[in-house]
Amino acid sequence: MTAAELPDLPPGRLPRLPQLPRRVPVRQVLCLVPLLLVTVAAVQHRSVLAQGFAHLTSAEWPWLLAAAAATCLTWVAAAFTRQGAVVERLPRRRLLATQFAAGAANHLLPTGLGASAVNLRFLTVCGVPLARSSAALALYLLAESVARLTLLAVLFLAFPDALRLGALLPAGAVGPLLLGVGAVLVVAAGALVLVRRLRTAVSAFLRTALSEARSVHARPARALALWGGSLAFPALQAAGLVAVGRALGLPVPPAHMALAYLAATVAVALVPTPGGLGSVEAALIVALVAAGGPAAVATAVVLAYRIITVWLPLLPGALTLGALVRLKVI
Structure with a gap:
């Protein structure tokens, strides 16, 4: 607008400038992303949801309540493990809410x-x-993996004839899997040797991780929370499946x-699917059949179990995630 185009106004008054459109805050948009993802996942797996809810209607409710209680306790176990991985004292309620939201994001x-x-975002907001x-995140993942493999080894040694582990993998898949893992390790080692900046970054991270692990294990309360929570987490997950199995006979x-x-979850740990959707169900059905269960009942148990542990908490977990983002907790 030029000076000639300015309207005639009384002295001392300035012309009203046109209002610019208000920008939508990025944080408000991020709050809606989890809900959108939940809707997409539910539409893609609507047949699984329908079958799972149908099986729940014919199950024994006391056992289903026990499965739901075990599922809720997994978030408590995860919160203990997260706290045990850092020296700083984290806010308890926010930590527990974050684990519930993280389950949905996972x-x-x-x-x-x-x-x-x-x-990772929660820890940085807390000042770590x-x-x-x-x-701390790497220490958590290491402790959870070691605990899961330890429980698997103990149960397998106690019940060596309970499960045929070969049934969890397709015929002839062991060789290519080992070759793939070996190739990844060789490429990673070569990259560390050839790329100096990467080698420096990895060395710095390892020094920080070892220092953090020493600091955590120097405090008995933190070490107990770390390893106790790591053992309780997969144990509670397995207890949930056992309860659903009892509910459906x-x-x-x-x-x-x-x-x-435990064998099924270890077998699909490297499958890059959201939350193991699809791969976990298939591996669990195969594992239960390998343990002696009828295929039809095993399928019903797995679908009902995934309804309780994944789909029922998914929407409230996504709402909690959006609320935590809006409140700047994460």
């Missing part, structure tokens, strides 16, 4: 990236430096069902 993004991103937050001993669960 089922919407591949290979645990959702939960890792949520917890990024390097130490990353080290699966003719497999509880210890064998727990062994089948």
Whole structure:
């Protein structure tokens, strides 16, 4: 607008400038992303949801309530483990809410990236430096993996005939899998040797991680929370499957069902699907059948179990995630 185009106004008054459109805050948009992802996932798996809810209607409700209680306790166990991975005292309620929200994020993004991103952001907001937050995340993942493999090994040694582990992998898949893992290790080692900046970054991260691990284990309360929570987390998950199996009358001993669960989750740990959707169901069904369960009942148990542990908490978890983003907790 030029001076000649200005309207005639009384002295002392300025012309009203046109209002610019208000920008939508990015944080408000991010609050809606989890809900959108939940809707997309539900539409894609609507047949699984329908079958799972149909099986729940014919189950014994006391056992289903026990499965739901075990599922809720997994978030408590995760909160203990997260607290045990850092020296600083984290706010308890926010930590527990973050684990609930991280569970939803974990089922919407591949290979645990959702939960890792949520917890990494939570730690940095709590004042833990990024390097130490990353080290705490790595320590958590290591402790959870060691605990899960330890429980699997103990149950397998106690019940060596309970499960045929070969049934969890297709015929001839072991060789290519080992070759793939070996190739990844060789490429990673070559990159570390050839790329100096990468080698420096990895060395710095390892030094930070080792220092953080020493600091945590120097405090008995933190070490107990870390390893106690790491052992309780997969144990509670397996207990949930056992409860659903009892609710639907699966003719497999509880210890064998727990062994089948641990073996199936370890087998699909490297499959890059959101929350293991699809891959976990298939592996669990195969594992339960390998443990002696009828295929039809095993399928019903797995679908009902995934309804309780994944789909029922998914919407409230996504709402909690959006609320935490809006409140700047993460």
